Amino acid sequence: MISQFLVNGIITGSIYALIGLGFALIYNTTHIFHIAYAGVYVAGSYAYYFFYRVIHLPLFFSFLAGIIVSVVLNLIIEFLIYRPAYKRKSSPMISLISSIGCYICIVNLIALLFGNEVKIIYQGVQPSYNFGNIIVTQIQIIQIVSFVFIFILYLLFMKKTNFGKFIIAFLNNPELLSSIGINIFNLRVIIFIVSGVLAGIASCLVATDIGMDPWSGMSILLVGIVSLIVGGVGKFNTAVLGGFLIGIIQSLVVWKTSAKWQDCITFLILIIFLLFKPEGILGTKRRFEEI
Amino acid sequence: MNYIFHILIMVFIYGILSLSLNLLVGYGGLLSLSHSAFYGIGAYATTLLLIKGVNFFPALIFSIFFTSILSFFIAYPSLRLKGDYFVLATLGFQIIVFSILYNWVGLTKGPYGIPGIPRPKIFNFELSTPFHYFIFSGIFFFIVFLFFRKLYNSPYGRVLKSIREDEIASASLGKDIPLIKIWAFVISCGICAISGSLYATYVTYIDPTSFTLDESIFIMSIVILGGSGNLKGPFIGTCFMIILPEILRFLGLPDTIAPNVRQIIYGLLLIILMKYRPSGIMGEYSLQ
Numbered sequence: 001m002i003s004q005f006l007v008n009g010i011i012t013g014s015i016y017a018l019i020g021l022g023f024a025l026i027y028n029t030t031h032i033f034h035i036a037y038a039g040v041y042v043a044g045s046y047a048y049y050f051f052y053r054v055i056h057l058p059l060f061f062s063f064l065a066g067i068i069v070s071v072v073l074n075l076i077i078e079f080l081i082y083r084p085a086y087k088r089k090s091s092p093m094i095s096l097i098s099s100i101g102c103y104i105c106i107v108n109l110i111a112l113l114f115g116n117e118v119k120i121i122y123q124g125v126q127p128s129y130n131f132g133n134i135i136v137t138q139i140q141i142i143q144i145v146s147f148v149f150i151f152i153l154y155l156l157f158m159k160k161t162n163f164g165k166f167i168i169a170f171l172n173n174p175e176l177l178s179s180i181g182i183n184i185f186n187l188r189v190i191i192f193i194v195s196g197v198l199a200g201i202a203s204c205l206v207a208t209d210i211g212m213d214p215w216s217g218m219s220i221l222l223v224g225i226v227s228l229i230v231g232g233v234g235k236f237n238t239a240v241l242g243g244f245l246i247g248i249i250q251s252l253v254v255w256k257t258s259a260k261w262q263d264c265i266t267f268l269i270l271i272i273f274l275l276f277k278p279e280g281i282l283g284t285k286r287r288f289e290e291i
Numbered sequence: 292m293n294y295i296f297h298i299l300i301m302v303f304i305y306g307i308l309s310l311s312l313n314l315l316v317g318y319g320g321l322l323s324l325s326h327s328a329f330y331g332i333g334a335y336a337t338t339l340l341l342i343k344g345v346n347f348f349p350a351l352i353f354s355i356f357f358t359s360i361l362s363f364f365i366a367y368p369s370l371r372l373k374g375d376y377f378v379l380a381t382l383g384f385q386i387i388v389f390s391i392l393y394n395w396v397g398l399t400k401g402p403y404g405i406p407g408i409p410r411p412k413i414f415n416f417e418l419s420t421p422f423h424y425f426i427f428s429g430i431f432f433f434i435v436f437l438f439f440r441k442l443y444n445s446p447y448g449r450v451l452k453s454i455r456e457d458e459i460a461s462a463s464l465g466k467d468i469p470l471i472k473i474w475a476f477v478i479s480c481g482i483c484a485i486s487g488s489l490y491a492t493y494v495t496y497i498d499p500t501s502f503t504l505d506e507s508i509f510i511m512s513i514v515i516l517g518g519s520g521n522l523k524g525p526f527i528g529t530c531f532m533i534i535l536p537e538i539l540r541f542l543g544l545p546d547t548i549a550p551n552v553r554q555i556i557y558g559l560l561l562i563i564l565m566k567y568r569p570s571g572i573m574g575e576y577s578l579q
Contacts, residue, residue, distance in 0.1 A: 033375050033378070081562060081566075084566065085565075085566075090565075090569065091578065092374060092375065093322060093374070093578035094565050094569050094577070094578065096322075096375065096378065097322075097511075097515055097561055097565050097578070098561060098562045098565040098566070100508060100511075100558075100561065101512075101557070101558040101559065101560070101561025101562040101565065102558065102562055103558070104508070104554050104555070104557060104558030104561070105554075105555050105558035105559055105562070107554075108551040108552075108554040108555045108558065109551075109555060111551050112548055112551045112552070112555070218504075222382070222386070225379070226383075229379070260390075260394045261390070261394060263386055263387075263389075263390045264386075264387050264390040264391065264394070267383035267384075267386045267387050267390075268383075268387060270379070270380075270383045271369075271380055271383045271384065271387075274369075274372060274376055274379065274380050274383075275368045275369070275371075275372075275380075278372070278376065
């Protein structure tokens with residue numbers, strides 16, 4: 001029984017990990033608390049829905065369209081909101097509040113266009129496979145396989161291109177980075193593209209599995225942020241560890257009590273970490289006053 | 292006429308909420324996303340006592356104390372965090388409280404809500420019509436308003452303002468900064484309980500969905516839009532945010548899309564204000 005819950009936890013954890021990775025990329029470098037990322041996530045899944053169920057494109061192209069819409073929306077937010085704010089040197093709180101405003105706009109626009117009810121991509125029962133006493137559905141296998149694939153690609157992108165070095169430099173000292181001739185704004189564009197891709201993939205995978213509604217993004221983003229905090233802020237891959245941990249804990253909570261206490265336990269973990277280990281499991285040690 | 296009284300009562304209830312959040316945002320410089328949790332705790336504490344047959348005023352006083360004490364235990368650890376981390380901690384607390392209100396069916400009846408909350412009685416005179424309630428909540432709003440005016444002009448208010456402007460400078464003058472911030476949090480949450488109690492007894496039905504994260508964001512938008520750091524700003528923000536939906540209703544928007552259109556307007560206003568006037572319509576202070 002426990003192995004089934006562990007597998008379920010790892011599969012949901014992989015989604016949290018993707019969102020956590022995308023959020024970490026933006027938060028660690030630009031220090032924007034990107035709440036509108038939830039809107040980006042939802043927009044991706046609705047684009048997927050629109051192209052697949054309304055226009056009847058093939059599944060693969062609709063999936064791609066979902067990712068593209070996420071990326072474009074993420075870039076629009078950067079160009080219209082964050083970049084002007086950065087040029088005005090406004091405080092992180094200002095970006096946070098305009099990000100919340102942006103999230104409210106996107107989500108309600110989607111609700112206006114598509115309705116408030118739940119939409120599903122895949123009707124009927126999904127084929128499932130038995131491995132010993134573990135039952136896994138087809139889409140769950142796709143989720144975990146694509147997570148592994150994306151994560152390897154992401155690591156290669158970080159290691160093999162200059163981008164990985166640049167964002168670590170961005171994290172440490174943006175002024176110095178621009179003084180050696182790197183255009184900060186171009187780097188920010190790449191950061192927002194990569195995180196948009198991550199959000200798009202995660203949202204389309206979840207949408208294929210359980211469908212979507214306009215408000216589903218916020219809860220997943222919040223868990224993604226919790227994964228980042230648990231894994232460790234200030235590094236780029238720690239959200240994966242946090243995501244798996246949170247996923248497993250959540251599914252153990254479902255096993256031991258019931259699904260309704262999931263949120264409560266998740267955010268209890270967040271608060272415990274914030275208070276006692278704010279640098280996270282793998283994060284760089286910082287003084288309490290700096291946080 | 293009752294319709295106008297209803298709107299004014301909501302203005303008073305949300306006015307109390309925004310004034311209390313103003314103490315944190317405008318004077319403490321702390322953006323809290325857990326205000327609707329304390330609003331809810333206040334509402335539920337009063338309701339559960341009223342259902343047991345306790346009078347309104349003892350129930351109100353108990354609920355203020357209960358919420359304040361609870362908020363102390365939240366404030367004490369979380370006020371050590373700064374900036375985004377403080378926002379995140381309050382957000383986490385908001386979700387935990389909502390989850391408890393929603394799932395602890397034995398105490399709060401969970402998603403079914405608690406119907407039939409008795410209206411307050413003053414010496415056997417029951418406040419049954421909206422007009423009575425308008426006067427009643429107006430008196431509370433006025434008391435809270437005077438309280439905050441007194442507080443802001445007191446030495447405590449000035450110390451709080453100095454911490455907002457420069458924390459290190461006021462620490463160097465020997466002010467106990469954590470203690471002062473904790474007091475601000477506790478007072479703010481205690482006042483929140485008043486408006487929770489007013490809301491519960493006015494609507495006579497509560498369920499957890501009135502106290503969600505969206506509600507916290509709504510209260511925060513009131514303070515940000517109106518402007519924080521003085522007493523005019525939150526009041527103007529409240530009038531604006533409560534009366535705007537009613538204006539939209541007169542414009543003839545269908546009920547199915549009206550809530551979404553309203554939310555989009557709020558969102559756009561937040562973005563535009565943050566760009567051109569971060570201190571809000573009437574505010575003196577913008578978040579750092």
